Amino acid sequence: IKPMKERKNTKRMFSKLCELCKLSDDCPSKYGEKITLKHHNLTVHYFCLLMSSGVYQRGDEDEGIYGFLVEDIKREIRRSSRLACTVCKKKGASVGCNIKSCRKVVHLPCGIQEQFIFQFTGQFPSFCREHCPTQTNSQPSCPSTPLSCSICLEFVEPVLSYTVLKCPCCHSSWFHRDCVQHQAYSAALFFFRCTICNNKDKFQQEMLRMGIHIPERDASWELEENAYGELLQVYQRCDALKCISHKGRKYSTQEGKWEILRCNFCGSNGTHRKCASLKLFETKWVCDVCRPAANGNENLCRNIKSPPSGTKEMRRLLKRRKSSLHSRNTPGEILHTLASQISKHQFMSVVVRKDGVFKAALELLRQADFDPHHSLKVTFPDDEEQTNDMNNGNLQRFPRLLIQDLQNSVLFEGPENKKNLALNSQAVQEDFYFDAGCIIALSLIHGGPPLGFFSEALYKCLFNFPRDSHLTVEDMGESLCAAKIRDAQSVKDLKKAVSSASDYLEVAGCLRQINSLSDKQPLVKDIVNFHLVTRMQLPLKRFRDGLNTLGLFEHIQMFPEIFSDLFCYPPAKISAHTMANLFFVQFSDNEEKKKKEIITEGFWRQYLHDCEEGRCATSLEDILIFATSKDIVPAMGFNPNPSVSFVHSLSSVGTVPERQPCYNKIVLPVATTYEIFKKHLEYAVCQYTLMQTI
Template sequence: CVLCGRADDCPAKYGEKRTYVEYNLTVHYYCLLMSSGIWQRGEEDEGVDGFLITDIRKEVNRAAKLTCNICKKKGASIGCVAPKCKRSYHFPCGLQKECIFQFMEDFRSYCWEHKPVQNFPVKESRGTSQCTICLDLIEQLPMYTVLKSPCCKNAWFHRECLQYQALSAGIFFFRCTVCNNKDKFQKEMLRMGIYIPEKDAAWELEENAYQDLLQCYQHCDVKRCLCKKGRDYHEPDSKWEIKRCQCCGSRGTHLACSSMKSWEQNWECTECRSILAKAGNYSKQKKHSLATSEKTDGPTGLLEEPSPKHPRQSPGSQRNFLLRTPKIMCQNNLSSCSHLELPASNSVMMSLSPLMSNRSWSLRKKQIKQRSQVSNILKELKLQVNTKTTRLNINAENIWNTALKGFRQRNFSPTNTIEINFTNCKNRSKTDTSAASKHHFFQLLMLHLQNSSLFEGSSVKNLSLDFQ
């Protein structure tokens, strides 16, 4: 580098190392930015980001007369801006001596004696906490290598971690990792010498970085797939439609392979089901449903949502009644549980014992009462369900205007069921309320959006329709 005299190529510390063969010039970007006797007099495409080559030569000649107060060598192009301070130094030497370089406004530099510091309350307890970026322990002390968040009381960072995050996130995404504050956080970090590049985030600049997110997972992962056309075969609105796991979305099954009648049913893959089981969701729901059905007459126990993988038997069913009978006898010590057998019919069950008959009859009456309460609750809930339909008259050749006209109707509501009426089918009206008609309507609508001036065509913005 013509300014600091070092050959190190470390963009995180010294900025990008640039070499211009036609000018016989090599310079670190940060060394150029922080030099005290040069400024950008050209356009961005002139010289080195607006720094003219002639101005760089003049700055090199000026710095050659100044001695670095740290390494004692010539070429110190950076000076402390504090009044009456005559210290000069190279940019790498300033970093080693913990000087502060502010990459904003007029790019001021402060020596190790006059550098700005963060204010810490005297009464604030000193201890250790985690750096919220690398999660390593950090001492809560006012040090050059440690910075405190201006917006969060207990957020501490390593200076090096903050600098790497700023280089990756850029000015648009660099913010507090705890509260997501941007303006106050960036202002303080710039004051304390963190360089925030004016560019988009690194993950946004990578080409096709999110390509995988535009593809829906369509593969049957059950142990025994019944589809003769293979696990990847997918046919919408049929038993071979692939349903994805409602928890992770990364596993799938054909409706027929999991005995599902429609894609509206919930389905979890074996991995997610095992995680839920370990968390106790299924066992707790099952125990709670049994306890509330035996001890509670109120609607609270009746409205509990059962596990989707273990459907609850209806309260009045004979199977549920027969399974509970041996449990009652065991609790009352009428007989040993190991010698009990499930009765084959109601006559066998009624002849077990008089006490058993009385207990069973009282339980039967309670279940009938609960069933009547359930029916009353369902009748009340039915009144709250919106069953209205809204008919949309759609012209496939003018999909956008006719769709807007339908959406702007006074009686249109997003909660209503949509009924599609294609008006230009064989010069006569043809109504089709099937899911295929709605699917076709949304496909046409998405195609228009994709080719609009907003999305600039299908080759620029990748859109996909997930009708499920």
């Protein structure tokens, strides 16, 4: 009976379910270490714990489970027990998509099945299939022979997807996701690198971004029993041309003239001290093979250090974060973060002449000492004397005019607000595509307006978003030959359309024999791909490189969804409601003053509505310019946020509203009637507008 009871207890122990995912599987490479706390009757997978959205590490390394306190884990189990998994529909889903607007929650195994991406770095975010990060194929290849996975050497289709990844460094390594994850689990942190170009840092960063887990331990082959046993076997043989030891070349003593010294560099050759005529105090010897390379480098071996294990340090950095179910990033916040790289004490001068702002920007980029980390100081031809207020106004005016010139340049083609990159030989030769990307990055990060003129096709080609969309003939703009082929209703019409465009199709590599109407769709697809992607590879690559000034492209690539409106859609016309919400109203602490200010704040809102209805001499844009020196809300938003404050009649400021553009603030005098308020505000705004036009 006792052995049977022991078997039952053993079976019960091995069948314990993870409290978070409800599976009993013990697969460290897939779910992490399965950990059981017997005193608390608690079993969890480590990855389930890491990826859970409502728990974080608050304890020390030796507390709870690697710093996750037992009370916090139980609280997370209770929280997840109320959430239904969007995949299996069962309760207990603890992993949520990191995008704020997405409500998908899953168990970790269900997320793996549904192609979620789990990032084992930083805040340990998770992303559903719709919002997960993607790779961009900046150098798509058209191999004549099938490509193979650089790890398993089996066939791999060179199309980026969840299951197929690409090395970001050498652009020639393609991997199956399962293969690269297996390699990462085996090689671990210090040996995981690209199998082709051997890059480590950039490769690891990209694989972490794409959801590959890299264990922070020694490589698996170093964890085997007696893994370093061979290192204990030192070379013990005298390789002198003539060994004078009577006991043979392998005879050695601990010290004295018959001690064998090994080469100080290779360690693969040795000699008796006596055979090499070495004194007893000499401890270094170099063999004949290493001597030519070692001359002048006697201290080389002192500088060679093996990498530290680093396991404790890496564990210390694990998931030290506050609970966050969703990403809080917005384009404005990301642009503000990038703008923090710009020095406020170093300036680059931009002189705008009669040949325009685009020419001035190109001259800036061509300067030998150009540094994107410096602030800009812009001067226009009509500037007689440069003041701080004038420079602030120029900094707002310059990016706006620059973007207008850029979208109307030879680098872009297509209808307004739906521009594609145009192929221009001079632009390729002069590298204008890189300049254009750099100009856009600088404009956005320096507080410029939203772009709003990219076509969705161009955004797709640059950032591979939306992932499920396909390029169409409409994305090509005015392409008559492609439209004729697409609209052909019979084989005769199709052959006629192909014949009329045969020269173009031959150059594009799309010319083929037409046998039936079923040949039409593949042909149209190839034409679209050639026109928008293949022939534009170099311009697109250089444009991306320019966009990555100050790291902008990499951040957009991480969050392409939230940036699409900024690039592809013109900003909505400003309204009274938008303006009222844009300006924060600062009231006085004194109750008597506050009552008067509340009345004036009502006048302010009424005035905004009158401007929108056209019942005032000023427009909403005029008021925005008066307060901030900008006629449109910048892509990164305002910093600081626009505000309204009040001044009472006893103040020396007087009754005319004042502007404080450095703080994006309007100071309004307290008024007793709307007519007085309107009169004073109109006068101040109109006077400023008039001064700007002189």
